[in-house]
Amino acid sequence: MQNAMASVLEEVATRMGDNYPYFHPLYAGQMLKPPHPVARAAYMLAMAINPNNHARDGGRASSEMEIEAVAEIARMFGWGERGFLGHLTSSGTFANLEALWVAGQLAPGKRIVAQENAHYTHSRISAVLHLPFSKIAADRQGHMDLNALENELRRGDVGTVVVTMGTTALGTVDPLPEILALRDRYGFRVHLDAAYGGYFRLIAENLSPSVRAAYEAMGHADSIVVDPHKHGLQPYGCGCVLFRDPAVGLLYKHDSPYTYFTSNELHLGEISLECSRAGAAAVALWATQRLLQLVPDGEFARGLTDGRKAALELDRRLREDGRFDPFPIPPELDIVVWRVQSGSAEVSSKHAQGIFDEAAKLNLHLALVQLPGAMFNGTVSPAASELAGSHVTCLRSVLMKPEHREWLEEIWQRLDAAAHRILDSTGV
Ligand SMILES: *Cc1c(COP(=O)(O)O)cnc(C)c1O
Numbered sequence: 001m002q003n004a005m006a007s008v009l010e011e012v013a014t015r016m017g018d019n020y021p022y023f024h025p026l027y028a029g030q031m032l033k034p035p036h037p038v039a040r041a042a043y044m045l046a047m048a049i050n051p052n053n054h055a056r057d058g059g060r061a062s063s064e065m066e067i068e069a070v071a072e073i074a075r076m077f078g079w080g081e082r083g084f085l086g087h088l089t090s091s092g093t094f095a096n097l098e099a100l101w102v103a104g105q106l107a108p109g110k111r112i113v114a115q116e117n118a119h120y121t122h123s124r125i126s127a128v129l130h131l132p133f134s135k136i137a138a139d140r141q142g143h144m145d146l147n148a149l150e151n152e153l154r155r156g157d158v159g160t161v162v163v164t165m166g167t168t169a170l171g172t173v174d175p176l177p178e179i180l181a182l183r184d185r186y187g188f189r190v191h192l193d194a195a196y197g198g199y200f201r202l203i204a205e206n207l208s209p210s211v212r213a214a215y216e217a218m219g220h221a222d223s224i225v226v227d228p229h230k231h232g233l234q235p236y237g238c239g240c241v242l243f244r245d246p247a248v249g250l251l252y253k254h255d256s257p258y259t260y261f262t263s264n265e266l267h268l269g270e271i272s273l274e275c276s277r278a279g280a281a282a283v284a285l286w287a288t289q290r291l292l293q294l295v296p297d298g299e300f301a302r303g304l305t306d307g308r309k310a311a312l313e314l315d316r317r318l319r320e321d322g323r324f325d326p327f328p329i330p331p332e333l334d335i336v337v338w339r340v341q342s343g344s345a346e347v348s349s350k351h352a353q354g355i356f357d358e359a360a361k362l363n364l365h366l367a368l369v370q371l372p373g374a375m376f377n378g379t380v381s382p383a384a385s386e387l388a389g390s391h392v393t394c395l396r397s398v399l400m401k402p403e404h405r406e407w408l409e410e411i412w413q414r415l416d417a418a419a420h421r422i423l424d425s426t427g428v
Contacts, residue, residue, distance in 0.1 A: 020365050025407035026414070028397045029367035031168065031196060035284070036233035042287035043235055043280045051279030053088070054269040062279030063268055065286040073226060074242050076201055076294045078219035085249050086242035087268050088228075088282055092195035095225040095241035097125045098273050099191050102223065102243065103160040104131045105251045107189065110159025113152055115144035115174060117167040119193060131159075140375050141329045142172035149179070153186040160189040163221070165214065166197020169369050169396065170327065171311075171335030173197065176214035176221075189222045195239065197333055198226030202294060202301040206308065211332045219244075228285050231304070231400060233292070238281045303402035307334040310404035310411075314397065317412055323419055325376055337369060339394040340423070345373050349393035351422055356395060358418035364411060367396040 021027050023034040035043075051059035053066055070086045089095040100112060100122070112131050114122045116138040126133035137148040144163070152158055161183075163174045176192070183190055192198075200207065204215035218224065224242045228234040243249075249271045269275060292300035311331040318326045318338045325348075326338045340351040352368060359366050371394050373387025397411075404411070 021363075025401055025403040026363050026411065027365045028399055028404060028411055029365040031230060031398045031400065033231065033233065033400045035229075035235045036288050036292070038291045039234050039284040039288045043284040046280035046283035049279075051283075053277045053279040053282055054272075054275045058276075059279035059282075062282045066268060066279070066282035069282060069286040069289055070240060070242070072289050072294055073228075073240055076199075077224055077242070079242065079244060083246045084242055084244055085246040085271055086240065087272050088277065088285070089239040089241055089272070090237050090274060090277060090281075092119075092193075092225055092227040092230070092239045093121050093125070094274060095195070095227070095239040096121055096191075096193060097128070098241045099223040099225055099243075100125050100131065100160065100162075101129055101273065102248050102251055103189050103191060104129050106248075107159030110188075111152075111157050112160045112162060113149070113158055114162035114193075115164065115167075117142050117170055117172065118162055118164045119168050119195070122162050122193070132157075142167060142170040142327075142375070144174045144179070146175060146178055146182070150182060153182060153188070158186070158188050160191055162191050162193055164197075165192050165194035165218070166200065166333050168196055169335075169371075170337055171197070171331055171333040171398075172329075173211045173214050173332050175210065176217045180217055180220050190220070192218060192221045192224045194218070195225050195227040196230050198224065199231045199294075199300075199304060200308075200333055202296050202298075203304050203308070205296070206305055208330075208332060228288075232285070233288050233300075234281065234285055237278050238285055304334075306402040306405040307400045310334070310399040310408045311336050311397075313405075313408050314399065314412065323423060328375065334399045336397045336399065337371070337394050339371075339376060339392050340419075343387075345387050345390035345392040348387070349391075352393045352395050354422035355415070355418045358421045359414055362414040362418055364414035364418065366415075367398070369394050369396040 022032045046062060051062040053059040053063050056063050066088055070088060071080060074080050074084050074086055112126045112133045113136050115136045123133050134152060136152060137145045139145045161179060163176055163179055165173055201215050201218060204212045222244055227239045229236045229238040252271050292298060311334040314336045315326055315330050318324045323341055324338045325341045340348050342348040356366055356368055370391050373390040373392045376387055
């Protein structure tokens with residue numbers, strides 16, 4: 001048996017070799033960040049017991065630890081003094097599903113709206129929940145367009161506005177203070193999708209003034225989703241949903257005869273749509289927050305600042321370089337997006353793909369994103385107006401590891417070399 005296991009694990013190790021080096025600073029493509037060693041160790045310790053955080057019977061210690069860890073996340077947004085409701089989920093998708101499910105219960109039949117650059121999960125979730133959904137136009141900087149939003153609000157059937165605190169593709173932050181002012185006039189729920197960007201609350205002071213104002217207003221929202229498995233150094237399987245009003249817990253009411261025997265206290269299964277969930281995920285999060293506290297002057301916050309500095313430095317170099325056409329505004333968080341200069345969307349896209357491939361051969365892993373050419377109108381490239389009406393493939397880099405800051409010079413050298421190989425050979 002032992003030999004058989006060893007040989008299967010050998011096979012697993014070989015199969016897992018077929019991956020990009022996600023942990024490495026030269027992996028600067030998609031939104032991937034390795035879990036902290038303390039999270040991995042705590043997860044494995046808890047796995048020896050394999051607790052289930054559906055109910056206290058199945059996960060006594062780990063349910064307690066989940067409640068404590070979630071309270072610390074809520075405190076980061078200024079919630080806790082007068083109560084809130086929240087728990088972990090298996091993902092940001094499921095956390096958003098719960099938030100929109102609650103929104104739909106409180107305003108049956110009313111519309112959910114989100115901007116064009118919001119995560120595509122919101123339209124799909126709305127379809128699952130049979131809630132009407134509409135997209136709000138975005139401005140050229142990738143923010144929700146407030147005039148477009150107000151036009152929809154005037155129709156009187158908007159129940160919930162999904163505000164994205166850090167869009168997945170662009171890292172842009174919606175104008176929350178202005179949206180909250182509209183809430184005062186029109187009345188709707190405000191749900192913050194901060195799956196990727198939530199933790200930047202800790203370094204709001206290092207963000208641009210308008211973005212900082214959005215982060216400082218987060219506590220006024222009705223619900224917030226943040227993914228510890230994105231920026232929070234956790235293994236996958238760790239999202240989080242928070243509600244400002246604990247009374248929404250009543251909506252989850254059910255009467256399963258099977259699960260709850262031992263405690264009169266709140267069971268996480270009573271306030272969650274998911275039933276079985278990994279207690280180990282809660283233990284890993286608890287341990288990580290114990291080591292790296294969610295405070296503005298702590299090591300965790302410094303790690304966010306380092307990634308952001310790397311993004312600003314890459315953006316600065318792209319703007320000075322002459323071969324590229326950066327996004328209309330500097331990075332609002334730690335995502336950088338740029339296109340290759342050319343009056344033709346087709347040529348620009350082909351060159352972006354070429355640089356992406358060449359960079360990968362040099363072990364620098366970037367990402368690609370399709371954007372409307374109109375986004376680049378009026379930026380540095382004189383011919384960019386010809387792009388209007390088309391889509392252009394752009395290069396994208398998520399610089400979310402603290403190490404990206406020290407590695408930025410190396411990243412730039414390889415990007416420069418890849419760009420030379422593509423642009424010099426085609427004579428552009
Ligand atoms: C990643 C992401 C999601 C989806 O979360 P998963 O954890 O991947 O299910 C939703 N919204 C935003 C803004 C995201 O970045």
